[in-house]
């Protein structure tokens with residue numbers, strides 16, 4: 001029992017309440033204004049009582065909770081507070097795996113001699129977050145990631161739940177199947193049709209049946225239902241940027257051809273970002289001229305993205321502004337990478353559509369290979 005999961009309570013909203021005393025004890029939703037089709041990024045516990053939830057349109061939230069105070073989000077501040085929280089975690093172990101700005105797994109197996117038992121470490125971290133940052137966190141401790149995460153969510157806010165190995169099955173049995181990692185609405189629905197509502201009931205099913213019904217996911221479900229989870233805590237790799245470039249066989253002066261190349265590079269970088277669950281906050285265009293002079297020009301994005309269209313348009317703008325062909329090499333680098341589940345505060349209808357299409361195409365690519373779909377502009381080029 002050496003895995004700790006720590007989850008900040010109503011993180012963005014709590015930071016706002018901490019810094020604006022007039023918001024304390026009140027229903028607060030951090031996010032975009034309703035008249036701009038804003039979305040709730042975080043809701044205080046006072047607002048949650050009214051049913052206000054993250055990712056809900058702000059207009060709906062206000063209908064549910066008429067006295068709701070809408071606070072604009074300050075992501076820069078949240079990132080700073082987050083890094084103070086992560087610093088506290090790193091004091092106790094190098095094995096910290098952040099899941100987002102406000103939660104992380106810690107493996108403290110090697111920390112006992114220095115800092116005490118996992119329970120002592122968890123309690124000290126919770127205390128330090130309260131004392132040093134005036135914020136509340138919920139702590140879950142268990143033999144593996146799956147159990148630790150369930151434990152931290154068991155009682156919120158301010159929870160402290162310890163599930164030792166011998167209690168795992170008793171803890172899991174009465175929980176609804178939806179609580180289990182990887183069980184979405186659809187799977188829960190088909191389980192319910194089989195009469196399975198709790199994890200305990202699920203555990204009683206033979207593995208063979210689960211595999212028949214759910215394919216390779218069935219094995220995972222079976223493991224989780226038994227409270228087993230072999231996944232190690234993986235400290236975040238330091239990926240700071242991600243890029244692609246091409247060196248042309250001969251120097252290229254044709255702007256249209258350069259744009260075409262940027263489009264292809266943007267597709268590749270964006271696809272890699274999506275695979276690694278990352279978003280990029282800046283786009284850099286890299287140009288090498290025939291005399292080997294190298295220039296880079298960067299533009300920050302209004303919100304992090306992993307969409308090829310956004311990356312391409314930004315790079316293309318930089319090309320128009322700064323590039324004097326002919327060029328020998330051209331490249332795109334995406335920087336300011338974040339792994340957080342970023343919730344847009346304003347919905348740009350066009351981007352929402354682009355995202356939907358992109359996700360659908362990714363599914364096709366996963367199944368049939370990278371070449372199965374090419375954006376129209378690439379096709380046009382190839383077959384003209």
Ligand SMILES: [Mg+2]
Nearest residue numbers: 007008010102
């Ligand atoms: Mg949280």
